[in-house]
Amino acid sequence: MHSLNSTRCPTDFAEVPSILMEYFANDYRVVSQFARHYQTGQPLPKSMISRLCESKKVCAATDMQLQVFYSVLDQAYHAMHPLGKSTTEILKETQRNFYGLPYIQNTAWQLRFSHLVGYGAKYYSYLMSRAVATMVWKQCFMKNPFDRIMGERYRREMLGHGGGKEPMLMVKGMLQKCPTTEDFVDALVLDLDPDFESFFMDS
Numbered sequence: 001m002h003s004l005n006s007t008r009c010p011t012d013f014a015e016v017p018s019i020l021m022e023y024f025a026n027d028y029r030v031v032s033q034f035a036r037h038y039q040t041g042q043p044l045p046k047s048m049i050s051r052l053c054e055s056k057k058v059c060a061a062t063d064m065q066l067q068v069f070y071s072v073l074d075q076a077y078h079a080m081h082p083l084g085k086s087t088t089e090i091l092k093e094t095q096r097n098f099y100g101l102p103y104i105q106n107t108a109w110q111l112r113f114s115h116l117v118g119y120g121a122k123y124y125s126y127l128m129s130r131a132v133a134t135m136v137w138k139q140c141f142m143k144n145p146f147d148r149i150m151g152e153r154y155r156r157e158m159l160g161h162g163g164g165k166e167p168m169l170m171v172k173g174m175l176q177k178c179p180t181t182e183d184f185v186d187a188l189v190l191d192l193d194p195d196f197e198s199f200f201m202d203s
Helices: 016-025 046-056 060-077 087-098 125-141 148-159 167-175 181-190
Strands: none
Touching (some): 060 087, 060 125
């Protein structure tokens, strides 16, 4: 049973709980319940939390593009072998096709990027987990982060299984539907919307 506990689950799903918690930690309705000035006891100003959320969106699209680039590069390195060309040549070609900044000549940073080895063609799981967390937040908690019914469903459908249940089945149970590829893409695009997280802060 040890292999089914906690985060010992398929990599596609491993980051979902922590990314979902980021949404709660960025929501003023949640933060105001515990974050207070250490001397006055006053809650943090709503404007301060709003500015923090806005600052996280700076260069968010570029970072998303970078994660896509890393994911594609990881897939290329773990595809058919032998590769037919050096890892640096593959890097240059992939960067040209999937990233906005050019490759810097005579560099080989892939040799010290350990995620390309340890994850073994699973680097895409960062984007997968972010998409799932965004869908769960939007559908289940954005309207009310303290919704007890949704909280119980989250515990029952997603947290309670560890590695004992297929991730897509857990997501389907939480969302009450099986998300499509378009749903995953839309969730990642929505995450780039500067007004998404601060929707309720300014209302």
